[in-house]
Amino acid sequence: MNYSHKHLNRQRVNHRREKFLTLRMINAPVREWATAIKLTA
Secondary structure, three states, rough: OOOHHHHHHHHHHHHHHHHHHEEEEEEHHHHHHHHHHHHOO
């Protein structure tokens, strides 16, 4: 039971890290796009 709990916790942390990296990958172009619009506008 202790092992499975640790395993689940590790999976949750990995999932959170993947989610964070995906968000960063999505946010980076969006931020560049927003700054480009600000410069042109």
